[in-house]
Amino acid sequence: MRIFTFIFILLAAFLSLQACNIESQSNYKAGSADQSANQSAIVDDDILDFMNKAASGAMMEVQLGEMAEQNSKSDGVKNFGIMMVKEHTRANGDLQNLAKQKDIVLPAVVSEEHQKHINELTPLRGPEFDEKYMDMMVNDHQADISLFQKAVNFNDPDISAFAAKMLPVLEKHLKAAKKIERNLTM
Numbered sequence: 001m002r003i004f005t006f007i008f009i010l011l012a013a014f015l016s017l018q019a020c021n022i023e024s025q026s027n028y029k030a031g032s033a034d035q036s037a038n039q040s041a042i043v044d045d046d047i048l049d050f051m052n053k054a055a056s057g058a059m060m061e062v063q064l065g066e067m068a069e070q071n072s073k074s075d076g077v078k079n080f081g082i083m084m085v086k087e088h089t090r091a092n093g094d095l096q097n098l099a100k101q102k103d104i105v106l107p108a109v110v111s112e113e114h115q116k117h118i119n120e121l122t123p124l125r126g127p128e129f130d131e132k133y134m135d136m137m138v139n140d141h142q143a144d145i146s147l148f149q150k151a152v153n154f155n156d157p158d159i160s161a162f163a164a165k166m167l168p169v170l171e172k173h174l175k176a177a178k179k180i181e182r183n184l185t186m
Contacts, residue, residue, distance in 0.1 A: 047159055050151045051099060054166075055106040057144055058092035060114035061085075064121060068133055073126040076180045077134060084137075084173070091166055098162055127184075134181040141174035 061084045068081025099106045110118065117136055124132055148170060151163035 047151075047154055047156055048104065050147065050154070050159070050163075051095065051104060052107055053111070053147060054144075054151075055092060055095055055099075056109075056111040056114050057140070057147075058088040058095065059107075059110045060117060061088035061140075062092070063110070063118055064133065064136070067118075067121055068129075071121075071125050071129045072133070074130045074180070074184065076183060077130045080134075080137070080176060080180055083176070087169060087173070091169065094162065094165075098158060101158065102156075130184055131181075134177055134184060137177040138174065138181055141170055141177055144170050145174060 065081040065084030065088065068077050068084070072078045072081065096106060109115075117140070121129060121133055121136070145167065148163045148167050152160050152167065154160050154163070
């Protein structure tokens with residue numbers, strides 16, 4: 001009889017442990033579902049990447065625009081630089097506000113890639129600056145347009161709306177940059 005009692009106690013203990021384990025696993029899965037729901041409210045990597053690139057790009061455009069005002073020989077390039085400072089400062093302000101709404105901290109300085117562009121232009125003056133700056137502006141705005149076109153399709157309606165609002169501005173900048181670049185080579 002003792003053996004049956006021992007086996008019964010052992011079986012009861014085993015079943016109790018199994019029941020606890022099943023309950024623990026279901027709580028873990030419920031917790032995981034809650035975590036997934038919370039993480040879906042968190043901005044995804046593509047949006048973070050877009051916002052960081054957009055912020056860094058806007059800061060670069062402002063810095064290079066200020067350089068154009070001082071280092072350019074061409075009135076067209078200087079005016080383009082003034083437009084870059086004005087419009088990219090506004091765009092970066094809008095992006096900062098959007099980031100605050102999303103609890104995203106944007107970079108306070110330009111990325112390493114954008115800093116390289118700034119460093120390339122820093123020592124240049126006059127026509128040499130003008131040609132290099134306008135070539136950079138054409139290439140940069142083409143890349144920006146591609147970046148913002150992708151962002152228009154993000155699932156986040158606020159980010160998508162910001163990107164859609166900025167696309168015509170970037171296209172205007174590209175058109176102006178190409179025109180100025182053509183005029184420099186004539």
